[in-house]
Amino acid sequence: IGELAHIGIDKVALDTAGNAGAAVAAYAAAAGIACRVYVPDDVSAERVKQIAAYGADIVRVPNGRARTMAMAQEELGAAYYASHIYNPLFIDGVKSMAYEIYDQLGGTVPDYIFVPIGNGTMLLGLYQGFEEIGRLPHFVGVQSTKCAPVVDAFHGFPRTPYRHTIAETIRVEEPPRMEAILWALRSSQGDAIAVEDGAILTAAKALGERGIYAELTAAAALAGARAFFAEGVPDNYRVIVPIPGSGLKR
Template sequence: MHFYCERCKKEYPVATHAYACECGGLFRLYQSAMDIADRHEDVTLGETQTPLLPIEMDRCRFYFKMEDRQPTGSFKDRGAKRLIGELVHIGIDRVVIDSAGNAGAAVAAYAAAAGIACRVYVPDDISAERAKQITAYGADVIRVPNGRMNASSVARAELGSDYYASHVYNPLFADGIKSMAQEIYHQLGDTVPDYIFVPVGNGSLLLGLYLGFVEIGRLPRFVGVQSTKCAPVVEAFHGLQETPRKSTIAETLRVGAPPRLPGILKALRNSSGDAVAVEDSEILKAAKTLNHRGIYAELTAAAALAGARSFFADGMPDNYRVVIPVPGSGLKR
């Protein structure tokens, strides 16, 4: 198994402390069939298959993939388990990550389980609940002013000799998220859903699901959902003029310039999908709808539901199977 540059194809070992190629290209993962069979299960927090919950609302049936049931409360556990499991195998003992909360908590938790020291850079305005969770796992939390993108820049600048366990730059993370696609496929009777509405910040959820369905051999239509206050993917997908980035209530969507934007656009276009932006007021309405159906989710799930409502404003065919991931628990708000 090794990394290779998506631009110039230069190969790097997984143990490299570089987070991108010297040419500026980002890494992808190359692995053989033997690698795929050897998943290094030494590090675990008791993760399990999450429910795919069918709920009728707005005269439509949606299937909610309940990733809030993962050990640290978000889908990021899938990527963290895969990444940290591999790092244990190759002898890494110190990691750094930047995060708006969920990825930082997941990597900190799995690093703690593996005996790996962890340092997490976060925007200084993340919720107290997210920061408290990361700290509880024994990680060093570094608060950085001026938003999510600046936290990423500072983390990379201060990396030193530590390994960058990034959910954005390290392709092992997205490789772990592929398992969600496989679960959805089997939970729908070995069929692929018609649509999946995916909240998009840095795009790790979308890219992981895309890779998983590519392996299955058939793609659902992916619809990326963002807030109108920060919608770089929507603007790029539709060729719209870039607008000023503002703070949205959905914290993890506040990514003004996703490093893997070309890959995100490729996933949307290859799946004949779309990208939509929704107002924060619609996200709050969708959150209330979920709450009143017994789902207390983080606001990215509400954003995805708001995107589906907007997309199917004129109605949805009865036979459509539409999946909406619930990326994380509302207890982190």
């Protein structure tokens, strides 16, 4: 957003299931840039409330995430499309997570990172960061069994029919950067795993018992790690599970 303000952009639009919309709306407000946000009509009220608090115009779109993206692009007009999915500056921002993890682990790279995957931007940013550092962890992408296009593509499974899942922000039926996501998982010798919504709720409860109030999409990553290491984590493994969202957005 800072770069857009620098080059004179005064109006942006994007589609989102909530988190990116709130972030863009907040920084756009601070920069004096008008913001219009398209959201699926079944997204939680808490997410919409946060976006609205920053003065953004909100457009609710029926028929899922893919239709929301299409409508945002169709109705751009004079607005700049500020989607985090395509913008390389966003990926540059996310890659700083890799350096933060590396620094906090005392200059070492973890063995595994479990990443909730919707559009895959967190995974792609982490991949780029660790590639620059010089060593990749094994990335494991986590999705809900009710919406698991990446898991299906990674393993060559028949496409799972889309159903509603409590993990709202990874409820993406057609990830636009699917090939890049699959490349990141495979080249890191990683994996992709789908978990039931019940396992996500159980993971969220476990996080709460440790003083972490996480949104359900974030809890999905822990559910994936638990399923992947069902027989226990080897003592010498360093495993990272990012918690990218607050439970206040449930």
